[in-house]
Amino acid sequence: MYPQQVHSYLQQFFTENDCYIVGEDHHYLTVQLTVDIDKRIMNRPFYWQYVEATNSEPNPAQVTFITNQTASAGSLYGEVIHFGSPRMNQLFQATRELGAYVQMYEKVDTAIGQVILTPWLGVNYKVSYCCDRTKEMLYSFGINLLTGIIKEDFHETLYATELDTVPAEHVFHVQYIIKPIRGLQRLDAAIEEIIAQDDHSWATEAKKRWQRDQRVLDYFYEDVDDKPECYNIEKKALEEQYDAKIKIEIINGGLFYLY
Structure with missing residues (x-):
């Protein structure tokens, strides 16, 4: 991030x-x-x-x-x-x-005439690349629940928009065509695509460090036929330390009706 x-x-x-x-x-x-x-x-x-x-x-x-x-x-x-x-x-x-989930409406000037607000699903994700070292990234996506258009850095759009928890009078907000759960699935797929295209050499390097430390551990016990319990504990600790994992976490999200 x-x-x-x-x-x-x-x-x-x-x-x-x-x-x-x-x-x-x-x-x-x-x-x-x-x-x-x-x-x-x-x-x-x-x-x-x-x-x-x-x-x-x-x-x-x-x-x-x-x-x-x-x-x-x-x-x-x-x-x-x-x-x-x-x-x-x-x-x-x-x-x-x-509140992990909100529903908010853009404040608009109704003097300009009838205003129609469009539904967007916005979600903030945290992606963590975990091994003996950790890299974390924050992604913010919005999907238009009428057209399916996905917008990156959606939090910047929201920050620049004045929002309220209730719609203004004489403002019409369109019912979504794409269900929010389906929109969330599309955003999940977008995050997974970003991860798939990322450089994953970090996992390969972690595996090399794991193998190096495992060789050191094996060296100390190479003459021991019946390995003691402490060997298994240390071996398991190395696995937990170096095993590469990717975690995707939703921080928060919401339904936003925007002009």
Whole structure:
């Protein structure tokens, strides 16, 4: 996941959860958290216990998240956040808890006349390439449930669109032709196609490292005919460490009616 993808994800997460973005550039965000988001991601349980016990005025944190440390070049004080970092994982977990699925409608000016909104299914995926090293990527796809057109980087479209949980008056939203479950299957196939075309030399290299460490292990026990249990335990540990796996996880998604 590239820094710009992380940046876009943070923008969308904090905006949708009513956290005011105090300032930003292409490599950082300064955000005023709400009480709820502070409790979810800032690891301050004792502070919030004290506030609630004494009925004190809450003071949720204001945080600067640096999404591209190279661009900031040490000139900015804040928390560096990247894909795979503990804070990023907390944001993913908060997203799951706050609602893995939403249905939203684009806000439009009805003064222009009758407005028709088209249904899109949007899904954010996390793809993890796992062995003794891990590489993770975030993909955001949308599929038009009338035409079947698939759009990549769909989160950028949503971030640039003002949305509401209820449609405006005098706005007509078209019923989908492609069922959401079928749309999800097409998006799953699109993710699988990306994975199939990717460079998988990482798995081959992991297997070579596995074989190297297995030879070292076998060397220490080469004169032992009846291998002890510790040998089997170490052999199994090597398998778990180096065995190449690809995990596809849906972070969240929703049905979006767009103009």
